[in-house]
Amino acid sequence: MLLAGEDPIAVERAAQVLAEGGLVGLPTETVYGLGARADRDEAVAAIFTLKGRPSDHPLIVHLAEPGDAAGFAADWPPVAQRLAEAFWPGPLTLIVPRRPERAAAAAAGQGSIGLRCPAHPVARALLRAARERGVPGVAAPSANRFGRISPTRAEHVVEEFGDTLLVLDGGACPVGIESAIVDCTRGHPVLLRPGQLGRERLEAAAGEALREPDDEAPRASGTLEAHYAPRARLRLMPAPMLNTALQVLGPGEVKLALYSRTVRLPPGSRLRHKPMPLQADAAAHDLFADLREIDALGVDLIWVEEPPPDPAWDGVRDRLRRAAAAS
Incomplete structure (x- = not known):
């Protein structure tokens, strides 16, 4: 309701x-x-x-x-x-x-x-x-x-x-x-x-540095290694690796979608592509809705461009890594 x-x-x-x-x-x-x-x-x-x-x-x-x-x-x-x-x-x-x-x-x-x-x-x-x-x-x-x-x-x-x-x-x-x-x-x-x-x-x-989690850390929501997963298998790759993978992909592969900031599909590709926002806050805002939209296409695989190493992207990177681990 x-x-x-x-x-x-x-x-x-x-x-x-x-x-x-x-x-x-x-x-x-x-x-x-x-x-x-x-x-x-x-x-x-x-x-x-x-x-x-x-x-x-x-x-x-x-x-x-x-x-x-x-x-x-x-x-x-x-x-x-x-x-x-x-x-x-x-x-x-x-x-x-x-x-x-x-x-x-x-x-x-x-x-x-x-x-x-x-x-x-x-x-x-x-x-x-x-x-x-x-x-x-x-x-x-x-x-x-x-x-x-x-x-x-x-x-x-x-x-x-x-x-x-x-x-x-x-x-x-x-x-x-x-x-x-x-x-x-x-x-x-x-x-x-x-x-x-x-x-x-x-x-x-x-007023002090934040430490990294260790074996003594309490269990907390959303911190499992595998989480936030679409039904399709999600693979997270750096841009150069993703570009190479797209170039060698067979022409008959149609059950794959690309979610990327800088990587584009090769000319004539029939794959689905959803652009990832270029700014970290916008990418965080859109992330889960975008993954749901891509998942609804019925693809088997989602190839995702790894976010940049800038600390502003830590939250998005964390969610994508856990989604990939769940796949």
Whole structure:
């Protein structure tokens, strides 16, 4: 059931569904989420069931206001405070120690929990309306089948789950890839997943360098090696390799699509080609929608030009590498 996110009555209806333990599709500035009240483990369990997601893979809890983090966090490290002051509301998830009595299912049983205060006006309106009904936060992974391409438009959510799920339509997500995730549980900040917010900006706000993940890092949403995959097999290649591969490709190959910034199809090629935006923010915004469009062509293979090494492309590169690993 698709409802207009700018309609206050629709928002109130969705908030009531959450309060009663049901599921709602909601827009955020990153991707659309599949939400349930985070303080009821049975409600959160319905997310895992509908997505086909392993119950040991934690979810991110979305908050109406930054101050609501106190309801889930057993401790609030100074670096978490600095990052929240800089980027909340916004596309940043902070991993902090969890209150033992709160949100065990959403945290997949870990002693830490991922918290985010989204900036999307529809998400904020829904979270506030839900809070008025006693919902302290909403656990919301991306609203797609587990491991598949994340949704950035309301119709993507309907394609995934049908029209029985209540989905608030907030338009196309302005960022287009999931939030950056910073672990703040171990005395030094660790970047677990890149996003729109670049490392340089995060480090400036944190007041220290972000370390790389290690074996001690908590499990976090969207950090599995294989993720974000289309149905077609996706191969990520540097531009020179991709050019060579296209030149030697047999003329009968028609089940392949190209997604590239600088590489073009050879003259007379019958392959499908979807241009990748030249700028990192635009590429992030379009990435998942473009992959869904290409996948809908029914091709067997998608050849993708590897993004440039510029740090601005870290989020896009991360998603493409995980999509290729899933293939």
